[in-house]
Amino acid sequence: MAQKRPFNEGRRHFKKNKKQKTAAVEGSSEEVLLVDVRRLLEKARVGDHEETTRTLPEQWSEVELTINELSSTGDGLAEKEGQVYVVPFTSPGDCVSAKVVKHFPEEGYTLTDFLSVKTPSQHRTETPKCRYFSQCSGCQFQHMPYSYQLAHKKTIVEKAYANFSGLPASAVPAVGETIGSPLQYGYRTKLTPHFDGPPMARKDKRAGKKVIWEEVPPIGYMRKGTRKTMDIEECPIGTEAVERGLRRERERVHREIDKYQRGATLLLRESTERVRKSDGELQGSVDGKMEATDVVVEDRGEWVHRKTCITDHKATSTEYVEDFRFDNPAGAFFQNNNSILPLVTQYIRENILGPAKSGNEANGHEPAMKNLIDAYCGSGFFTITLSQMFSNSIGIDISPHSIESADQNAKLNSLPPDSTKFIAADANHLFSAIDTTKFPPSETVVVIDPPRKGCDQNFIRQLLAYGPERICYVSCNVHTQARDVGWLVGGVEGEDGAVLQGLYEIESLRGFDFFPQTSHVEGVAILRKKGDGAAEEEGGNGQGVAADSDRTGGS
Numbered sequence: 259m260a261q262k263r264p265f266n267e268g269r270r271h272f273k274k275n276k277k278q279k280t281a282a283v284e285g286s287s288e289e290v291l292l293v294d295v296r297r298l299l300e301k302a303r304v305g306d307h308e309e310t311t312r313t314l315p316e317q318w319s320e321v322e323l324t325i326n327e328l329s330s331t332g333d334g335l336a337e338k339e340g341q342v343y344v345v346p347f348t349s350p351g352d353c354v355s356a357k358v359v360k361h362f363p364e365e366g367y368t369l370t371d372f373l374s375v376k377t378p379s380q381h382r383t384e385t386p387k388c389r390y391f392s393q394c395s396g397c398q399f400q401h402m403p404y405s406y407q408l409a410h411k412k413t414i415v416e417k418a419y420a421n422f423s424g425l426p427a428s429a430v431p432a433v434g435e436t437i438g439s440p441l442q443y444g445y446r447t448k449l450t451p452h453f454d455g456p457p458m459a460r461k462d463k464r465a466g467k468k469v470i471w472e473e474v475p476p477i478g479y480m481r482k483g484t485r486k487t488m489d490i491e492e493c494p495i496g497t498e499a500v501e502r503g504l505r506r507e508r509e510r511v512h513r514e515i516d517k518y519q520r521g522a523t524l525l526l527r528e529s530t531e532r533v534r535k536s537d538g539e540l541q542g543s544v545d546g547k548m549e550a551t552d553v554v555v556e557d558r559g560e561w562v563h564r565k566t567c568i569t570d571h572k573a574t575s576t577e578y579v580e581d582f583r584f585d586n587p588a589g590a591f592f593q594n595n596n597s598i599l600p601l602v603t604q605y606i607r608e609n610i611l612g613p614a615k616s617g618n619e620a621n622g623h624e625p626a627m628k629n630l631i632d633a634y635c636g637s638g639f640f641t642i643t644l645s646q647m648f649s650n651s652i653g654i655d656i657s658p659h660s661i662e663s664a665d666q667n668a669k670l671n672s673l674p675p676d677s678t679k680f681i682a683a684d685a686n687h688l689f690s691a692i693d694t695t696k697f698p699p700s701e702t703v704v705v706i707d708p709p710r711k712g713c714d715q716n717f718i719r720q721l722l723a724y725g726p727e728r729i730c731y732v733s734c735n736v737h738t739q740a741r742d743v744g745w746l747v748g749g750v751e752g753e754d755g756a757v758l759q760g761l762y763e764i765e766s767l768r769g770f771d772f773f774p775q776t777s778h779v780e781g782v783a784i785l786r787k788k789g790d791g792a793a794e795e796e797g798g799n800g801q802g803v804a805a806d807s808d809r810t811g812g813s
């Protein structure tokens with residue numbers, strides 16, 4: 259059985275500092291960093307570093323370090339005399355100067371501020387496009403070539419499964435190459451910069467006084483390693499329409515700051531109006547030019563896309579992915595990098611039914627997968643883009659607002675209501691609501707795309723009890739994904755304490771780069787029920803379950 263153990267793994271080996279009673283959140287950066295620190299210390303053969311007597315440099319002193327490796331959190335790690343120094347904005351091989359910020363002696367690491375490069379690594383080849391790079395906490399990788407970023411993200415997936423799935427290496431297939439984003443800058447369709455209230459705002463408010471702004475505060479993102487907001491005038495990972503919106507919103511806040519009683523988060527969400535070129539009026543005014551101050555016009559073959567930036571949470575934003583249209587309240591969740599979405603949907607279509615049952619060929623195979631259940635469906639992105647492959651599709655989301663949008667989106671895309679349905683419900687109660695005569699598990703594929711914290715253990719138990727033929731697990735946190743997949747493959751403790759056997763094997767695993775220049779990677783894992791053609795595929799396309807060799811390579 260795959261245990262809950264892996265998420266404690268990073269801490270288990272360190273004596274806890276008495277003051278640090280709070281456990282790190284499962285799958286959090288802190289947890290992931292701890293595991294990488296411990297692995298590096300093991301590699302450096304430091305042995306029991308808790309017993310090592312080390313003299314650590316004083317806080318705020320400057321240290322010179324050579325970066326050994328990149329952590330899954332995107333930070334450089336440098337081992338020196340039995341202590342790991344965490345240095346942001348660096349690459350393996352960099353020799354850098356850094357300022358000591360905080361020691362965690364029990365855990366064996368020290369947080370630092372990056373100061374300067376003494377000798378650059380061979381992976382430090384790019385000139386960052388953002389003038390705030392190495393101060394802003396948003397991006398970590400602008401100094402590295404894109405191919406290196408993609409290769410690193412593959413190792414993040416590998417390490418996640420090696421360290422957090424609780425599975426033997428033989429149960430984890432070779433991780434595929436990371437699929438890159440067609441746009442590596444100018445891709446983010448949503449940004450949410452913020453500003454803080456004046457220091458006395460709370461006290462003034464309690465005293466019934468009007469809040470006084472002595473100056474316009476910085477509007478932007480957190481300065482790396484601090485809780486302070488830094489002023490950001492431009493963000494080159496945002497789309498052009500969003501960049502325009504940022505400038506406009508900043509000007510507005512500068513004009514209207516006195517209307518605010520406290521700090522605020524601003525919304526910048528791209529919205530697209532699609533106009534057929536033959537409709538005339540826009541012909542000739544295309545090719546990414548600004549048609550008017552706030553409108554970016556893009557040539558899309560027979561269409562013209564007019565892109566604007568919405569700042570009202572409740573206003574409707576429209577996005578096109580392939581030929582599907584999605585309308586959402588601008589403040590609601592929708593994927594943030596439209597350029598990569600067609601690659602993801604295409605990949606899932608090609609793999610969701612398995613190598614022999616892809617796409618339209620599926621109907622010729624028995625048992626054909628006729629049904630789709632999209633747990634955590636949001637406004638219907640996967641249900642709608644995949645529904646043409648299935649006779650019945652159902653999407654479930656806990657947010658009634660998302661389900662309203664999903665219903666609306668199904669209509670916008672002319673999907674028949676008798677075959678594509680959505681229900682507002684907790685995924686934990688999903689399987690009691692499913693009619694198994696309509697959705698027999700042997701003919702059903704389940705797509706899972708939960709929030710960063712992953713699935714509830716209860717959901718996993720119910721999924722195992724239902725036992726769909728295939729599962730496609732999409733996740734923005736490959737660490738919690740690895741834990742959940744570990745349970746589906748290796749089994750999980752039932753509510754009564756008895757072991758529920760794992761039913762699945764991992765057919766394929768790879769990352770998609772939804773967020774270039776950052777350390778985030780979206781994982782897509784395809785699982786099939788054990789015994790469903792595993793043998794015939796082994797050794798076939800290199801994506802089958804590995805033979806008994808250590809291929810996860812996470813340590």
Ligand SMILES: C[S@@+](CC[C@H](N)C(=O)[O-])C[C@H]1O[C@@H](n2cnc3c(N)ncnc32)[C@H](O)[C@@H]1O
Nearest residue numbers: 634635636639655656657683684685707708709
């Ligand atoms: C990462 S989003 C994915 C949305 C969708 N698949 C998409 O691509 O647009 C996660 C979704 O899970 C939903 N969610 C969170 N907890 C849930 C639960 N217990 N049951 C059902 N849905 C939940 C959220 O409302 C959110 O829409």
